[in-house]
Amino acid sequence: DAGVTQSPTHLIKTRGQHVTLRCSPISGHKSVSWYQQVLGQGPQFIFQYYEKEERGRGNFPDRFSARQFPNYSSELNVNALLLGDSALYLCASSLSAGTNNGEQYFGPGTRLTVT
Amino acid sequence: AQKVTQAQTEISVVEKEDVTLDCVYETRDTTYYLFWYKQPPSGELVFLIRRNSFDEQNEISGRYSWNFQKSTSSFNFTITASQVVDSAVYFCALSEHTGNQFYFGTGTSLTVIP
Numbered sequence: 001d002a003g004v005t006q007s008p009t010h011l012i013k014t015r016g017q018h019v020t021l022r023c024s025p026i027s028g029h030k031s032v033s034w035y036q037q038v039l040g041q042g043p044q045f046i047f048q049y050y051e052k053e054e055r056g057r058g059n060f061p062d063r064f065s066a067r068q069f070p071n072y073s074s075e076l077n078v079n080a081l082l083l084g085d086s087a088l089y090l091c092a093s094s095l096s097a098g099t100n101n102g103e104q105y106f107g108p109g110t111r112l113t114v115t
Numbered sequence: 116a117q118k119v120t121q122a123q124t125e126i127s128v129v130e131k132e133d134v135t136l137d138c139v140y141e142t143r144d145t146t147y148y149l150f151w152y153k154q155p156p157s158g159e160l161v162f163l164i165r166r167n168s169f170d171e172q173n174e175i176s177g178r179y180s181w182n183f184q185k186s187t188s189s190f191n192f193t194i195t196a197s198q199v200v201d202s203a204v205y206f207c208a209l210s211e212h213t214g215n216q217f218y219f220g221t222g223t224s225l226t227v228i229p
Contacts, residue, residue: 033216042119042206042219043160056216088158103150104217106160 002027004093004107012113013081021076021110025093031055032074033104034066035090043090049074050096078112086114118142119209121220128197129228136192136223138207144168146212149183149190154204154222163205166190197227 005024013019025032031050035043045058049068063079072093078085088111092104120139128134140149151163164174166183174181178195194201204224208217 035217035219040221042208042221043217044219045216048216058216090160092160103162103165105162106152108157108159111158 004091004105006089006091006107006110008110009108010111010113012115014115015081015083017081018077018079019081019112021078021089021091021112022073023076023091023093023107024073025091026105029093029095029105030072031094031096032068032072033092033094034074034076035092036060036085037088037090037109039087046076081114083114086112088112118218119207119220121205121207121223123223124221125224125226127226127228130199131196133193133195134197134225134227136194136205136207136225138190138192138220140188140190140207140209142209142211144211144213148210148212150208150210150217151181151190151192152206152208152219154206156203160206163192194225197225199227199229201225202227 004026007022023032033048034046036046037043046060047066048056052068066076068074088109090109091107094104118141123137147168149166152160153163154160164181171183180193182191204222206222207220210217
Protein backbone atom coordinates (compact mmCIF):
# COMPACT_ATOMS: atom_id res chain seq x y z
CA ASP A 1 0.00 0.00 0.00
CA ALA A 2 1.22 3.48 -0.80
CA GLY A 3 2.12 5.70 2.09
CA VAL A 4 1.46 9.40 2.34
CA THR A 5 2.57 11.16 -0.82
CA GLN A 6 3.42 14.81 -1.24
CA SER A 7 4.16 16.96 -4.24
CA PRO A 8 6.28 18.62 -5.29
CA THR A 9 9.41 17.35 -3.58
CA HIS A 10 11.25 20.62 -3.85
CA LEU A 11 10.14 24.10 -4.73
CA ILE A 12 11.86 27.44 -5.10
CA LYS A 13 9.77 30.60 -4.97
CA THR A 14 10.38 34.32 -4.76
CA ARG A 15 9.19 36.58 -1.96
CA GLY A 16 5.64 37.73 -2.50
CA GLN A 17 4.62 34.77 -4.62
CA HIS A 18 2.14 32.14 -3.57
CA VAL A 19 2.57 28.39 -3.41
CA THR A 20 0.33 25.32 -3.35
CA LEU A 21 1.52 22.09 -1.79
CA ARG A 22 -0.33 18.82 -2.23
CA CYS A 23 -0.81 15.74 -0.10
CA SER A 24 -2.48 12.38 -0.62
CA PRO A 25 -3.18 10.41 2.55
CA ILE A 26 -2.93 6.70 3.04
CA SER A 27 -5.90 4.90 1.55
CA GLY A 28 -8.69 4.78 4.11
CA HIS A 29 -7.35 7.68 6.16
CA LYS A 30 -9.74 10.59 6.43
CA SER A 31 -7.64 13.06 8.36
CA VAL A 32 -4.78 15.15 7.05
CA SER A 33 -2.55 17.43 9.10
CA TRP A 34 0.05 19.91 7.91
CA TYR A 35 3.26 20.81 9.71
CA GLN A 36 6.04 23.29 9.06
CA GLN A 37 9.55 22.24 10.01
CA VAL A 38 12.15 24.96 9.95
CA LEU A 39 15.73 23.76 9.75
CA GLY A 40 16.96 22.59 13.13
CA GLN A 41 13.54 22.66 14.76
CA GLY A 42 10.73 20.24 15.39
CA PRO A 43 7.61 20.28 13.22
CA GLN A 44 5.05 22.95 14.06
CA PHE A 45 1.37 22.23 13.59
CA ILE A 46 -0.41 24.32 10.95
CA PHE A 47 -3.78 22.67 10.21
CA GLN A 48 -5.78 19.52 10.59
CA TYR A 49 -8.62 18.56 8.27
CA TYR A 50 -11.08 15.75 8.73
CA GLU A 51 -13.93 14.93 6.41
CA LYS A 52 -13.22 18.15 4.51
CA GLU A 53 -13.63 20.32 7.61
CA GLU A 54 -10.96 22.20 9.49
CA ARG A 55 -10.56 20.61 12.89
CA GLY A 56 -7.55 22.44 14.18
CA ARG A 57 -5.36 25.42 13.42
CA GLY A 58 -1.95 26.30 14.77
CA ASN A 59 -0.46 29.71 15.35
CA PHE A 60 0.12 30.70 11.74
CA PRO A 61 -0.95 33.87 9.92
CA ASP A 62 -3.90 34.04 7.56
CA ARG A 63 -1.52 33.80 4.63
CA PHE A 64 -1.66 30.06 5.29
CA SER A 65 -4.79 28.24 4.21
CA ALA A 66 -5.71 24.70 3.36
CA ARG A 67 -8.52 22.55 2.14
CA GLN A 68 -9.43 18.90 1.85
CA PHE A 69 -11.10 17.32 -1.11
CA PRO A 70 -13.77 14.58 -1.28
CA ASN A 71 -11.06 11.98 -1.92
CA TYR A 72 -9.38 13.20 1.32
CA SER A 73 -6.36 14.64 -0.43
CA SER A 74 -5.37 18.08 0.71
CA GLU A 75 -3.73 21.29 -0.42
CA LEU A 76 -1.81 23.79 1.64
CA ASN A 77 -1.68 27.31 0.22
CA VAL A 78 0.67 30.04 1.32
CA ASN A 79 0.27 33.57 -0.02
CA ALA A 80 2.68 36.50 -0.03
CA LEU A 81 5.66 34.30 0.71
CA LEU A 82 8.29 35.51 3.13
CA LEU A 83 11.87 34.37 3.49
CA GLY A 84 10.87 32.88 6.83
CA ASP A 85 8.45 30.51 5.13
CA SER A 86 11.40 28.51 3.86
CA ALA A 87 10.98 25.12 5.49
CA LEU A 88 10.12 21.48 5.07
CA TYR A 89 6.34 21.13 4.91
CA LEU A 90 5.13 17.80 6.19
CA CYS A 91 1.78 16.20 5.68
CA ALA A 92 0.49 13.51 8.01
CA SER A 93 -2.52 11.28 7.67
CA SER A 94 -4.47 9.38 10.27
CA LEU A 95 -7.64 7.36 10.41
CA SER A 96 -9.67 9.95 12.25
CA ALA A 97 -9.49 13.36 13.81
CA GLY A 98 -7.62 13.66 17.05
CA THR A 99 -4.43 11.83 17.79
CA ASN A 100 -5.81 9.50 20.41
CA ASN A 101 -6.85 6.89 17.90
CA GLY A 102 -3.39 6.16 16.73
CA GLU A 103 -0.28 7.51 15.25
CA GLN A 104 0.00 9.95 12.40
CA TYR A 105 1.84 8.74 9.32
CA PHE A 106 4.05 11.35 7.72
CA GLY A 107 4.89 11.93 4.11
CA PRO A 108 8.38 12.74 2.82
CA GLY A 109 7.69 16.45 2.84
CA THR A 110 8.02 19.33 0.41
CA ARG A 111 11.13 21.44 0.75
CA LEU A 112 10.19 25.05 0.07
CA THR A 113 12.88 27.65 -0.46
CA VAL A 114 11.89 31.31 -0.67
CA THR A 115 14.48 33.65 -2.19
CA ALA B 116 5.38 27.25 27.27
CA GLN B 117 7.21 24.42 25.62
CA LYS B 118 5.18 21.26 26.01
CA VAL B 119 7.96 18.89 25.00
CA THR B 120 11.58 19.45 25.90
CA GLN B 121 14.47 17.53 24.46
CA ALA B 122 17.45 19.04 26.21
CA GLN B 123 20.04 17.11 24.24
CA THR B 124 20.60 18.85 20.94
CA GLU B 125 23.30 16.55 19.62
CA ILE B 126 24.75 13.26 20.80
CA SER B 127 27.64 11.29 19.36
CA VAL B 128 28.38 7.72 20.34
CA VAL B 129 30.66 5.03 19.08
CA GLU B 130 29.02 2.06 17.45
CA LYS B 131 27.81 -0.62 19.90
CA GLU B 132 27.50 1.85 22.76
CA ASP B 133 24.13 2.32 24.45
CA VAL B 134 22.54 5.76 24.25
CA THR B 135 19.55 7.35 25.97
CA LEU B 136 17.59 10.23 24.52
CA ASP B 137 15.71 12.30 27.05
CA CYS B 138 12.22 13.72 26.73
CA VAL B 139 10.32 15.77 29.28
CA TYR B 140 6.75 16.84 28.64
CA GLU B 141 4.22 19.18 30.16
CA THR B 142 0.44 18.85 30.06
CA ARG B 143 -2.58 19.44 32.26
CA ASP B 144 -4.62 16.72 30.60
CA THR B 145 -4.96 13.46 32.48
CA THR B 146 -5.25 11.60 29.21
CA TYR B 147 -2.50 12.15 26.71
CA TYR B 148 -0.28 10.29 24.29
CA LEU B 149 3.45 10.28 23.82
CA PHE B 150 5.33 9.41 20.68
CA TRP B 151 8.82 8.99 19.36
CA TYR B 152 9.66 9.58 15.71
CA LYS B 153 12.89 9.08 13.81
CA GLN B 154 13.84 11.48 11.02
CA PRO B 155 16.66 10.23 8.79
CA PRO B 156 18.40 12.62 6.37
CA SER B 157 15.72 11.89 3.78
CA GLY B 158 13.33 13.94 5.91
CA GLU B 159 10.43 11.55 6.38
CA LEU B 160 9.32 11.09 9.97
CA VAL B 161 9.22 7.42 10.90
CA PHE B 162 6.91 6.34 13.71
CA LEU B 163 8.64 4.39 16.49
CA ILE B 164 6.25 4.16 19.42
CA ARG B 165 3.01 5.48 20.91
CA ARG B 166 2.24 5.41 24.61
CA ASN B 167 -0.92 6.53 26.40
CA SER B 168 -0.85 8.14 29.79
CA PHE B 169 -2.49 5.19 31.52
CA ASP B 170 0.13 2.70 30.48
CA GLU B 171 3.36 3.19 32.36
CA GLN B 172 4.81 -0.14 31.43
CA ASN B 173 8.18 0.17 29.86
CA GLU B 174 8.44 -1.26 26.40
CA ILE B 175 11.19 -3.03 24.54
CA SER B 176 11.34 -3.57 20.82
CA GLY B 177 14.55 -5.17 19.69
CA ARG B 178 17.38 -2.77 20.48
CA TYR B 179 14.92 0.00 21.37
CA SER B 180 13.39 0.53 24.78
CA TRP B 181 11.29 3.27 26.31
CA ASN B 182 11.01 4.36 29.93
CA PHE B 183 7.80 6.24 30.75
CA GLN B 184 7.67 7.87 34.19
CA LYS B 185 4.64 10.03 34.95
CA SER B 186 6.13 11.13 38.28
CA THR B 187 8.87 12.98 36.45
CA SER B 188 6.92 13.65 33.22
CA SER B 189 9.57 11.88 31.23
CA PHE B 190 9.52 9.48 28.31
CA ASN B 191 13.08 8.49 27.58
CA PHE B 192 14.29 6.38 24.68
CA THR B 193 17.26 4.04 24.85
CA ILE B 194 19.05 2.42 21.95
CA THR B 195 21.13 -0.57 22.96
CA ALA B 196 24.22 -1.53 20.98
CA SER B 197 23.86 1.43 18.62
CA GLN B 198 24.50 1.05 14.93
CA VAL B 199 25.46 3.52 12.22
CA VAL B 200 21.97 3.19 10.74
CA ASP B 201 20.59 4.67 13.96
CA SER B 202 22.10 8.02 13.02
CA ALA B 203 19.17 10.41 12.62
CA VAL B 204 17.24 13.12 14.38
CA TYR B 205 14.83 11.77 16.95
CA PHE B 206 11.71 13.63 17.99
CA CYS B 207 9.55 13.17 21.01
CA ALA B 208 5.95 14.34 20.65
CA LEU B 209 2.88 14.83 22.82
CA SER B 210 -0.79 14.87 21.94
CA GLU B 211 -3.53 15.71 24.37
CA HIS B 212 -6.86 13.93 24.45
CA THR B 213 -8.69 17.19 23.90
CA GLY B 214 -6.53 18.28 20.99
CA ASN B 215 -5.93 17.53 17.35
CA GLN B 216 -2.28 18.22 17.05
CA PHE B 217 1.10 16.94 17.99
CA TYR B 218 3.52 19.02 19.98
CA PHE B 219 7.04 18.12 18.96
CA GLY B 220 10.25 18.68 20.81
CA THR B 221 13.18 20.30 19.07
CA GLY B 222 14.78 16.95 18.39
CA THR B 223 18.02 15.22 19.28
CA SER B 224 20.51 14.60 16.52
CA LEU B 225 22.21 11.27 17.08
CA THR B 226 25.42 10.38 15.30
CA VAL B 227 26.76 6.87 15.62
CA ILE B 228 30.43 6.70 14.74
CA PRO B 229 31.68 3.45 13.23
